[in-house]
Amino acid sequence: MLGVFLFGSCSNDEDLGESLIDTSTPELNETDQWIRENFTIPYNIEVKYRFDDAEVDNGKVLTPAKLEKVRPFLEAMKTVWIDPYAEYGGEDFVKMMVPKLLVLVGSHNYNKNGSIILGQAENGRKVTIFDINYFDPANKTIMDRIFSTMQHEFGHILHQNVMYPLEYEKITPGYTTAWMNYGKSDALVMGFITAYSMNNPNDDFVEMIAKMLTKSREEWNKYVESAYVSSWDPDYELLLKQKEEGIAKIRQKEEMVVNYFLQVWNIDLYELQAHIHEVTVNLANK
Amino acid sequence: MKKLLYILTGFALLFSSCDNEEDRIFDLDADTRIGEAVNGYQDLLLSAENGWITNYYPNAEILGGFTFLFDFNEDGTVKVAWDINETVETSLYKLSSIERPQLAFDTYSNFSKMTDPEIGEQGVGMGGDYELYFERVSENQDTIYLEGKTNESTMVLVRATQADWTNINKLKDMEAKLIKEEGIHPFYRNLVVEGSDQKFMLSYFEDMRRLNFSFTNDQGKYEVINMGVHFTPVGFDLHEPLVIDGKKVTSFAYDAENKKFLVSNEGIDGEVVFEAEAPCKFKGAAKMYYDMGWDSYEYLSPKLLEKISALNDLGEGEINYFYVSAYYDFWNDVTLYFDDWTSVGFDIAKFEKFDEDQLIMHDGGFDSWDYEEADFMANEGGKALYDILFDANGWTVVPLVVKEYGGTCAIVSNSDPEIFFSMQN
Numbered sequence: 001m002l003g004v005f006l007f008g009s010c011s012n013d014e015d016l017g018e019s020l021i022d023t024s025t026p027e028l029n030e031t032d033q034w035i036r037e038n039f040t041i042p043y044n045i046e047v048k049y050r051f052d053d054a055e056v057d058n059g060k061v062l063t064p065a066k067l068e069k070v071r072p073f074l075e076a077m078k079t080v081w082i083d084p085y086a087e088y089g090g091e092d093f094v095k096m097m098v099p100k101l102l103v104l105v106g107s108h109n110y111n112k113n114g115s116i117i118l119g120q121a122e123n124g125r126k127v128t129i130f131d132i133n134y135f136d137p138a139n140k141t142i143m144d145r146i147f148s149t150m151q152h153e154f155g156h157i158l159h160q161n162v163m164y165p166l167e168y169e170k171i172t173p174g175y176t177t178a179w180m181n182y183g184k185s186d187a188l189v190m191g192f193i194t195a196y197s198m199n200n201p202n203d204d205f206v207e208m209i210a211k212m213l214t215k216s217r218e219e220w221n222k223y224v225e226s227a228y229v230s231s232w233d234p235d236y237e238l239l240l241k242q243k244e245e246g247i248a249k250i251r252q253k254e255e256m257v258v259n260y261f262l263q264v265w266n267i268d269l270y271e272l273q274a275h276i277h278e279v280t281v282n283l284a285n286k
Numbered sequence: 287m288k289k290l291l292y293i294l295t296g297f298a299l300l301f302s303s304c305d306n307e308e309d310r311i312f313d314l315d316a317d318t319r320i321g322e323a324v325n326g327y328q329d330l331l332l333s334a335e336n337g338w339i340t341n342y343y344p345n346a347e348i349l350g351g352f353t354f355l356f357d358f359n360e361d362g363t364v365k366v367a368w369d370i371n372e373t374v375e376t377s378l379y380k381l382s383s384i385e386r387p388q389l390a391f392d393t394y395s396n397f398s399k400m401t402d403p404e405i406g407e408q409g410v411g412m413g414g415d416y417e418l419y420f421e422r423v424s425e426n427q428d429t430i431y432l433e434g435k436t437n438e439s440t441m442v443l444v445r446a447t448q449a450d451w452t453n454i455n456k457l458k459d460m461e462a463k464l465i466k467e468e469g470i471h472p473f474y475r476n477l478v479v480e481g482s483d484q485k486f487m488l489s490y491f492e493d494m495r496r497l498n499f500s501f502t503n504d505q506g507k508y509e510v511i512n513m514g515v516h517f518t519p520v521g522f523d524l525h526e527p528l529v530i531d532g533k534k535v536t537s538f539a540y541d542a543e544n545k546k547f548l549v550s551n552e553g554i555d556g557e558v559v560f561e562a563e564a565p566c567k568f569k570g571a572a573k574m575y576y577d578m579g580w581d582s583y584e585y586l587s588p589k590l591l592e593k594i595s596a597l598n599d600l601g602e603g604e605i606n607y608f609y610v611s612a613y614y615d616f617w618n619d620v621t622l623y624f625d626d627w628t629s630v631g632f633d634i635a636k637f638e639k640f641d642e643d644q645l646i647m648h649d650g651g652f653d654s655w656d657y658e659e660a661d662f663m664a665n666e667g668g669k670a671l672y673d674i675l676f677d678a679n680g681w682t683v684v685p686l687v688v689k690e691y692g693g694t695c696a697i698v699s700n701s702d703p704e705i706f707f708s709m710q711n
Contacts, residue, residue, distance in 0.1 A: 027362070029361070029362065029378075049393070050378060050380065050392040050393060051390070051392040051393070051416060052392070053417065053435075053436075058436070060403075061401060061402075061403040061409060061410055061411045062401070062403065063394055063398045063401050063402045063403070063416070064377075064391070064392050064393045064394045064398055064416065065393060065394060066377075066393065066394040067376075067377060067378060067393040067394070070393075106394045106398070107402055107403050107404060108403060108404065108409075109403075110403050110408060110409030111409075112409070114408070114409070133394060
């Protein structure tokens with residue numbers, strides 16, 4: 001008798017109605033379709049070019065990307081960044097390492113001190129690129145700035161997967177968060193490729209990659225030795241000596257970066273550098 | 287006892303049951319209702335044959351308003367016209383519901399200028415919103431009220447007419463009239479309303495689309511009401527009413543024949559007239575504006591430029607700009623730069639009447655690396671500049687933008703109010 005009551009229960013065969021989860025394919029415009037074919041299907045990359053406040057710092061004033069800039073930018077990105085890595089590192093390398101979410105923002109991203117954030121990488125999964133509305137493949141300054149950001153952020157993903165040798169950070173131990181107080185020449189003399197590379201060893205490592213991959217070998221060599229030392233300076237001789245020491249330190253870092261690429265990722269960085277330079281020039285002359 | 291326990295347990299089980307009857311306040315579940323609301327707003331936006339018009343104040347506290355036209359399309363695009371830019375731009379929009387139904391302009395268009403960190407204060411922008419919540423819709427479905435998600439700016443969308451798409455390009459003309467009317471100097475433009483003794487001096491600050499109404503209050507003190515405006519095909523409207531003797535003034539229409547703005551609110555006769563006297567004296571204006579270290583010029587009046595135009599023959603370059611260093615008691619000079627970066631100027635030895643709204647400048651000596659004093663004074667424009675600067679009648683400081691720190695003023699010649707320059711720090 002008790003058993004009957006115990007096992008008796010209410011019927012829950014209620015009609016739950018349609019699922020509230022929308023699984024329908026969103027309507028794709030031409031840009032969406034192009035992204036799907038060129039980024040999402042081959043590399044599993046989601047590109048968010050429509051402004052989404054959930055993806056950006058809400059404390060900042062930012063603007064959406066111009067629709068007409070999105071595809072040219074992504075085409076250039078594929079040409080200058082994805083395709084060369086696929087060619088020299090292999091398709092699998094790109095599929096594995098490439099960030100899975102690209103967020104495009106139209107405007108600059110200003111800090112309170114007036115400096116500008118060019119890009120951000122989060123956990124190797126997401127990269128946010130700012131300044132899309134200023135993109136112009138014929139403008140070398142803009143191209144360098146945007147793709148230096150891409151290379152910089154991708155560099156972080158690489159070392160987050162396989163760390164570079166610890167000896168690297170011992171070459172120039174004078175890292176400082178007050179890097180913005182230094183100019184380009186100050187940095188070079190101290191053995192840093194840019195002022196920002198003084199921020200910490202990780203930024204130093206990826207700044208090396210970014211600078212190498214946005215210049216030809218010749219431009220790179222010139223840049224490494226480009227610190228300005230005034231012959232009027234009473235300490236001219238000393239400064240010249242320091243400059244030479246700075247160059248030597250950067251060359252030492254260069255060797256480690258090149259070895260890292262070769263040994264860890266089986267990529268000849270100088271070949272990759274030459275290739276990226278060539279396609280960048282072609283893009284500007286298109 | 288055990289039996290009793292069984293019986294009680296049996297009863298407990300017998301009478302326990304599930305109650306699947308819920309009292310629903312709404313017929314549909316929340317998600318369906320939100321979906322329907324979003325679809326309803328989408329249909330409403332698409333229903334306007336000529337789109338929607340809004341006078342949008344991105345930051346009503348410090349800026350004036352801009353007029354936008356939006357024509358929403360089914361394919362997710364929206365055509366956007368702006369009174370500042372004649373090009374109609376197309377971008378994407380999206381309706382969704384995060385906390386509540388919202389409209390987002392999620393690719394760049396003219397409307398994105400309202401949130402562009404490059405426009406207005408660097409990194410801060412104009413304080414507008416690109417995502418706005420739907421607040422309510424008027425009963426006749428002709429007006430949609432929205433509120434900005436981040437900065438809580440208000441947007442009121444009203445069904446537009448075909449004429450609005452043509453008229454939007456005329457709004458700039460009305461602004462030009464407010465900036466300067468042809469042949470008439472812009473200062474001491476007084477708003478006079480019939481039946482009231484209260485007069486207001488108008489000054490317009492173009493960069494911020496704000497009007498200053500300067501007046502002498504009941505206590506005999508100088509006061510300024512600073513208010514945002516937006517333009518209409520016939521004139522301009524104030525963001526909030528200006529109350530004069532209980533009458534609310536909000537709208538102005540331009541009278542082209544008589545070249546003046548008239549109050550267009552029903553039952554109020556009023557006009558903006560040019561008068562020789564200002565209705566108020568801003569005591570301390572000279573000190574307030576001069577003692578903060580001016581170092582830039584904004585504008586030289588056409589008549590001032592014309593008077594000194596012969597200076598273009600003095601050197602290689604043409605007159606480019608005035609540079610006024612005005613650190614009272616420390617360093618004062620007026621320097622005129624040419625576009626080849628040569629310059630000529632004068633130190634200012636002292637000011638008179640400095641505590642009022644008056645300035646009289648006294649020559650502290652010729653100062654130039656590029657030109658000789660004799661050549662400068664022999665030039666008709668150079669002599670004119672000297673006479674204008676050191677005119678014994680002096681200058682009146684007319685506040686354009688009044689702020690606790692900084693601001694903008696015009697320095698108007700007392701001998702000829704068409705001669706003036708404005709400065710901003």
